[in-house]
Amino acid sequence: MSSPALHSGPRRPADISAAFSSLSSPNQKYVFPHSFAQLKRKIWKDGLLQSWKEVLEELEVTAVRIAERGDSMIPRVTMESIRNGLSAEELSNIRTAGCVVVKGVLPKEALLTWKQDIRDYVAAHPGQVKGARFPSLISNLITYTEHRAGFPTGNVQVFELYNTVSQIRARTHPNVLETHRALLALWHDRSGDVSLDTPISYFDRLRIRIPGDSKFALGPHVDGGSVERWEDPEYRSCFNKILEGGSAWKEYDAYDAAPRAHAKQDLHEASSQCSIFRPWQGWTAMSSTGPGEGTLRVFPSLSIATAYWMLRPFFKPRDPSSTSLKWEDWNELDLDGPAFAGTGLGVGQEFSDATHPHLRLAQTMVSMPHVEPGDQVYWHCDMIHAVEGYHGGKGDASVMYIPAVPLTLENAQYLRDQRNNFLAGLPAPDFPAGPGESTFVGRATAEDVYPGGLGAMGLEKFGVEGNESKLFAEANRILAVA
Ligand SMILES: [Fe+2]
Structure with a gap:
């Protein structure tokens, strides 16, 4: 097992616009070093031309299906079904879609109380709570939430808060950890480097x-x-089947955890990007929110979308002015140009009609169905997602971001730093640095963690001492460092 150092120090302060290429310089294409053309040629196999043809055909069929079925493509399960064990059909549906709504994970009343507690906490620290700066990706127009302190007078939508009691209670609640175990079990690991039944x-x-x-x-x-x-190379190996050629892309397994455990997701000092293996992104609803009310949107068919955008950099249209999406008009190889569509160095992967027209995003991005406080939404780490541009509802649309993450050695290193920051009231390591909540009255402490969640917080050893697995023993050694 390797254990590369993930974090040598706090993240540089930055806002999320730095994470998206077209936002920082909407009219300027990224300049890639020429070595990236060599990288393309190194990866290229002649059989990928056939893969590309098949993927484009399948994607067209999928787009029609999504347009017809809408949010019925998004699986819904209940906390009760999680507790009783998800059926084979439910598991299959979640794997295929790449996302799921879990109803009733936490009591509605608890979430409403916790939301009010957050409001009270913000109000008790006037001028001290920052709003995250998010740019609008729509039409490449750069707009930002105001970086103004306070609630509710400032136009703050996303708060730079990590250590509220409400968040700690939600993250470590037994039902949440049980849901995480159930969803992590959709993945598999042959390496022994990932403990899928140990959510952190x-x-x-x-x-x-x-x-x-x-x-x-x-x-x-x-x-x-x-x-x-x-x-x-490690990250690329997750997509070996897509990059193998011919029809091998059909065997692509999006739920193989082994190559992901050591994949390097950040080679270019990206800001506001998750640096660890996070199989399921997720949020917990704190409000009654439905489509059109500023909610999450997804492309609800994971593997075909992934196959498409992993193959996309190797091809270009024969006539750039043509709007044809046919394979015969899109089968010119692009092995001499170093650019990778929608990417950059140290930025996120973006999608638009200009960069990825075959996704037909206008008809395939589906809004989450109605959720109630206490419901949760999860989506796969390779899933294309977005946030509705306009909140047209009457009430607030509120969530706590809580993903499902397993224990690995790299993740244990992050957990150690995150725990130490938590105890000091500082922002988590992946986020903009600064004093955070270190001077705030009423921020969470270890006392607020549910007893069953101490391990997930890095506050308790994994396994039974003297009889731990190799992974647990090494993780415990990492976490012992203050
Ligand atoms: Fe995202």
């Missing part, structure tokens, strides 16, 4: 989006790095 906590922000907001809008993108998926 990954601190993230929270959002309280007010009606009428059109500032917090994120266009279609995938997190977890961008060009690194081709550039890093």
Whole structure:
């Protein structure tokens, strides 16, 4: 097992616009070193031409299906079904879609109370709580939420808060950890380097989006790095079947954890990008919110979309002015240009009609169905997702970002740093540095962690001492460092 150092120090302060290429310089294409053309040629196999043809045909069929079925493509399960064990059909549906809504994970009343507690906490620290700066990806127009402190007078939608009692209670609640175990079990690991039944906590922000907001809008993108998926050999190996040629792409397994455990997702000092293996991104609803009310949108058919955008950099249209999406008009090889569509160095992977027209995003990005406080939404780490540009509802659209993350050695290193930051009231390591909540009255402490969640927070050893697995023993050694 290797254990590369993930974090040598705090992240540089930055806002999320730095993470998306077209936002920082909407009219300027990324300049890639020429070595990236060599990388393309190194990866290229003649059999990929056939793969590309098959993927384009399958993607066209999928797009029609999504347009017809809409949000019925998004599986829904209940906390009760999680507890009783998901059926084979439910598991299959979740794997295929790459996302799921879990109803009733936490009591509705608890979430409403926790949301009010967050509001009270913000109000008790006037001028001290920052709002995350998010740019709008729509039409490449750069707009930002105001970086103004306070609630509710400032136009803050996403708060730079990581250590509220509400977040800690939600992250470590027994039902949440049980849901994480169930969803991580959809993955498999042959390496022994990933403990899929050991969920750990990954601190993230929270959002309280007010009606009428059109500032917090994120266009279609995938997190977890961008060009690194081709550039890093370990990360690239996750997609071996897609890059093998012929019809091998059909055997692509999006739920193989082994190559992901050591993949390097950040080779270019990206800001505001998750640096660890996070199989399921997720959020917990703190409001009653439905389509049109500023919610999440996804492309609800994971593997075909992934196959498409992993193959896309190797091809270009024969006539750039043509709108044809036919394979015969799109089968010119692009092995001399170093660019990877929608990516850059140190930025996220983005999608638009200009860069990825075959996704037919206008008809394939589907909004999450109605959720109630206490429901959760999860989506695969390679899933194309976005946030509705406009919140047209009447109430707030509010979530806590809580992903499902397993224990690995690399993740244990991050957990150690995150735990130490938590105890000091600082932002989590992947997020903009600064004093955070270190001087705040009423921030969470270890006392607020549910007893069953101490391990997930890095506050308790994994396994039975003297009889741990090799992974647990090494993780415990890592976590012992203060
Ligand atoms: Fe995202």
